Structure formats: structure tokens, C-alpha cells
Amino acid sequence: MREKSRNIFSALAKVVTVGALVVSMATIGNAQELTIIGHKVHERVSTGKAGGDFAGEWAAAKNTKINWLTFNVQAVHERLFREASLGSTTIDVGFAANRYYKPQFPEMFQALDDYLASAPIKDFDELPKGMLGALTYGGKLYGIPFRHATAALHVNTAILKEKGVAVPKTFEELLSAARKLTFTRSNGTKVHGLLLDYRSPAILTDFARAMNNGDFLTPDFELKANSPDMIGAVEEVVKLFKEGVLPEAFLNFKTEDVITYMQQERAAMAISPFGRYRNFNDAKKSKAAGKIISIAVPKSEKLEGFNVAPIRTEFWAMLIPKNSDNKDLAWDYIRNSVSPENTIRAAVNGNGPIRPSAYADQRVKDLVPYASDEQAALSVARPPLPGFTNSARVEDIFIEEVESALLGLKTTREALDSVQARSLPLLPSK
Numbered sequence: 001m002r003e004k005s006r007n008i009f010s011a012l013a014k015v016v017t018v019g020a021l022v023v024s025m026a027t028i029g030n031a032q033e034l035t036i037i038g039h040k041v042h043e044r045v046s047t048g049k050a051g052g053d054f055a056g057e058w059a060a061a062k063n064t065k066i067n068w069l070t071f072n073v074q075a076v077h078e079r080l081f082r083e084a085s086l087g088s089t090t091i092d093v094g095f096a097a098n099r100y101y102k103p104q105f106p107e108m109f110q111a112l113d114d115y116l117a118s119a120p121i122k123d124f125d126e127l128p129k130g131m132l133g134a135l136t137y138g139g140k141l142y143g144i145p146f147r148h149a150t151a152a153l154h155v156n157t158a159i160l161k162e163k164g165v166a167v168p169k170t171f172e173e174l175l176s177a178a179r180k181l182t183f184t185r186s187n188g189t190k191v192h193g194l195l196l197d198y199r200s201p202a203i204l205t206d207f208a209r210a211m212n213n214g215d216f217l218t219p220d221f222e223l224k225a226n227s228p229d230m231i232g233a234v235e236e237v238v239k240l241f242k243e244g245v246l247p248e249a250f251l252n253f254k255t256e257d258v259i260t261y262m263q264q265e266r267a268a269m270a271i272s273p274f275g276r277y278r279n280f281n282d283a284k285k286s287k288a289a290g291k292i293i294s295i296a297v298p299k300s301e302k303l304e305g306f307n308v309a310p311i312r313t314e315f316w317a318m319l320i321p322k323n324s325d326n327k328d329l330a331w332d333y334i335r336n337s338v339s340p341e342n343t344i345r346a347a348v349n350g351n352g353p354i355r356p357s358a359y360a361d362q363r364v365k366d367l368v369p370y371a372s373d374e375q376a377a378l379s380v381a382r383p384p385l386p387g388f389t390n391s392a393r394v395e396d397i398f399i400e401e402v403e404s405a406l407l408g409l410k411t412t413r414e415a416l417d418s419v420q421a422r423s424l425p426l427l428p429s430k
Helices: 002-012 040-047 054-061 073-084 113-118 129-134 157-163 171-180 201-212 228-242 248-252 255-263 276-280 327-337 340-348 356-360 371-380 391-406 412-426
Strands: 022-028 031-037 064-069 091-097 144-156 269-273 292-295 313-319
Touching: 031 091, 031 327, 040 054, 040 144, 040 340, 054 064, 054 327, 054 340, 073 091, 091 327, 113 327, 129 144, 129 313, 144 157, 144 276, 144 327, 144 371, 171 201, 171 228, 171 269, 201 228, 201 391, 228 391, 228 412, 248 391, 255 269, 255 276, 269 276, 276 292, 292 371, 327 340, 340 356, 356 371, 391 412
Parallel strands: 031 064
Antiparallel strands: 022 031, 022 091, 091 313, 144 269, 144 292, 144 313
8 A cells, every 4th residue: 555655656756836845754765765745945945056966966966756746735734643643654755834833743753862863963953942842742843844934014205215215223213203204295096104014913923023023923822912012013004004104995905915015116115024025126027126225124222132023934844754765865864955065055046044053154145135134133033922723713803803904994002902812712621
């Protein structure tokens, strides 16, 4: 049965779709076969021309053949978790995005502490603590980060110059600038001072963290929806909406809308991942090309212990199913992929490097004009909230209640008290 399953995976190697990454092993003759099922971007950044094919080099050194497969994100996570729940599997390494992490990880995936002790990852302590914390259950580590997207403040310097506003250095200055940069042009075009990607708890928690290092939901599932930090953060967002700093369309906003507004110079600033710099400065699509800078989100002048805001980061990590037959080789593949040098090479191929030191390398600096700011942000960033089974339902509740506050149907406190009461029964038991 296992041999039949391996043949099926070999046949699937010719399929190309979009998804998360999973690595499967088989033995063919004297060579081992490493089958990677995942998002096309993981293959591209591991095998690209600019930074080089470090995955292929590893395979040659290990007498291993690598096959890459891709599936859509949702389907592959479902597949990975299902395979990891079986009595046995042909899958040996899985890439998963942090939004899909769940407390059941210890039941499905291999704890990596012993591997780290016997075959360490070079300069492991450099990996962001927030990411490692999201992958730690019961004091044990179950995954290694590989790729990230961390929030930044994007600023149209031309609009700031036009209105005589300086690039903000504190979060208080950011809020003040957002109000000063909200105006209507002589042709009737409304310019908004600040944009946010969405109305989810992950996005609005950015405000709580920049103001007071607050959280909506802690890694150990302590819900703080109606804490003073979250109430203060959402109240500020409600004010910005009512004052017109945030557009009316914010009630239906998606990431694509942020890109459009910034490209059309209908907004002066936006809090969105660093990678959006390329969209905003796309000479073929953006009126603002060459005018947008991307910097670390500034912290409140009252927040101590940080140089920049401890903003959200979303990331992908590599895991080893507990029922895998090839854990040693799977671990070797993982540790090779996240070595300091290969982290830089992946970044040159277009990856979001999970090592802050990569941004100091000239190869990365030449490609990323905001390298030092992303380095500073990544050093303190952490995932917005832990993954769990009912996370989508909790997000829906939050959006529904916050919209009632935005529309004036409830006070912010009433809305967040309701989020707290409705969401508590949906959280995992501690």
C-alpha cells in the first residue's frame, strides 16, 4: 500500500497549481526521491536563478531527486493535516502558514528540539522569537520559519511635501499626519491620510501594539478583546473613520483596494506588508511610482523597550509529520534551507528572509531599498494571533461588532464586550 502511495505521489509531480508546501520521500534505485508539494513561490525562491538553486545543490550532495508539486493554499493545508493524522504517510516535510496553526500540532507533527540539539541550525538564536513562539506547544518547537510578510508604513512623500508634513517618527505623529493629509483636491478628488488593509482583529491589533504592545488574543489563548489596549486601539480607528481619514469604502476594503488607492494617489499613507512597495511603485500601473517609501511602523512615544512598533508578521514554516518514515533527511533539508547563506540566496530569489541579518547583506540591500527598516520591524514583529479551529468564526464576530461601532450603532466598549462574550466559547480550552 505504501509503495502504491509513493507511485501516486510520483504521478502527481507533474501537476502545477498553487498551495502550501509539503515534502514527500521515496527511494528509486540508489537515489532518494524528495517530492515537494506546495506553493509555487517556495519552489521559485529555493531554485531561482538570481540567488541560485540551493535546493538542487542540496539534493545533488545527498544523492536525492526533488520533485515539486503545487496545490491551492486551503487544499494543501487540509491535505497536510489529514496525512499527518493518519497511521502512516509518505509526506515528510510540510510548509504551513501561521494562520493554519492549531493546538493539535503535537498530535500530528514531530517536536524538533532533539534534532536542534543533535544537528543544530547555524545561528538559530537569530530566528524571530515571535515566530518560534507561534510554533511552540507545551514548551516544544514544532516548526522552522521560512518566509514572512511583515507590516510597514508606506508613505507618499510627494503628498507629504505638498501639505508640508514630515514623515512620522512616532505613532502619535502618524495619527496627526494622517489627519493633516486628508483633504479634497481642486478637481474634487478626496485624498485619505491613512489606509488599513482590512477590518480584522489581526489588522486592528497593529494599533494596539504600536500604542501599548497590546494583543487581541495571546499565544496561550487569553482573549483580550475588551482590554483597555484593544478598546483604545479600536476607538482610534473609529475616530479616523468618522473623520474621513479612512475612506467610507473601508467597510468593504480588501488588499486590492489599498493598492489601487495608493497607486492612484488617493491616499497618502498605508499600513500594509513591506512587499507592497513593489505594487505602489510599479511604473506601469502607479501614478505614485518613485514617490512611495516604506518604513517600519513607528511606535508610540510612550511605549518603552522597542525602537519600532512590534507589528504583525505573517509567515510560512516547515514541519515534519510525526508519522513520517524519513525524519532525519527531512530535518537535513530544513536546516539547509534556513542556513544564513541560503536565507540570503532565497531573499535574492524573492523570498521574505526570516533572518534579520540577511538585510545587512549587500546582495539584499541592492534589491530592497527598505532593508534596514524591514530588518528593524522583523526583529520585534510577531504573529497577530494564534491559529485555532474557530479562528474564522472569531474574525467574523470581530468584524461584525467593529462595523457596528464604525457605523455608530454601538459604542466601542459595547462592541468589544460583545466580541469578548461571543468569542470566548469558541477558543480552545487551556
